[in-house]
Amino acid sequence: MQQNEFLLLTPWVMCSTNLKYIPLCFVVSCRYLKFIELPLSQRKFCQRCQQLVLPDDGEKHREHQIVGDVSITQLKRPSQLLCPLENKKTNAQYLFADRSCLFLVDLLSTLGFRRVLCVGTPRLHELIRLKASGDEKSNIKSLLLDIDFR
Numbered sequence: 001m002q003q004n005e006f007l008l009l010t011p012w013v014m015c016s017t018n019l020k021y022i023p024l025c026f027v028v029s030c031r032y033l034k035f036i037e038l039p040l041s042q043r044k045f046c047q048r049c050q051q052l053v054l055p056d057d058g059e060k061h062r063e064h065q066i067v068g069d070v071s072i073t074q075l076k077r078p079s080q081l082l083c084p085l086e087n088k089k090t091n092a093q094y095l096f097a098d099r100s101c102l103f104l105v106d107l108l109s110t111l112g113f114r115r116v117l118c119v120g121t122p123r124l125h126e127l128i129r130l131k132a133s134g135d136e137k138s139n140i141k142s143l144l145l146d147i148d149f150r
Contacts, residue, residue, distance in 0.1 A: 036072065043070040050082055076130060079122040094121045101127040108140060116142045 044053040048064040118125040128142035
């Protein structure tokens with residue numbers, strides 16, 4: 001393996017149209033691309049299943065609690081949309097408030113950090129990435145390590 005290569009371990013699923021196995025990340029990314037093409041009024045998120053709801057999926061989620069009008073801004077902060085996992089000790093999730101995240105990002109920037117490893121802190125990771133994409137002066141990069149399957 002060369003220095004720039006990465007080993008990607010991903011689950012595979014059976015495609016229903018051609019009965020071939022494809023990576024799960026491809027299925028999720030296709031679903032996301034279909035979702036963002038929908039008009040805002042049709043963008044829905046099922047809180048029970050913790051997934052984006054496409055128009056064809058409506059019947060499966062009829063009895064579930066649905067969040068409607070999901071914006072692109074909300075999709076950039078999925079930890080705000082997803083419910084926290086129930087077993088906090090096993091999953092070790094730290095869902096900081098926005099105020100805490102802003103303080104930490106400003107502190108990291110002031111101290112001159114350029115790379116941050118976020119372990120179980122998705123909201124901090126999201127804010128670092130959002131700030132980096134919207135601010136040319138910000139050159140902090142973030143990597144999230146989390147066992148949350150969602």
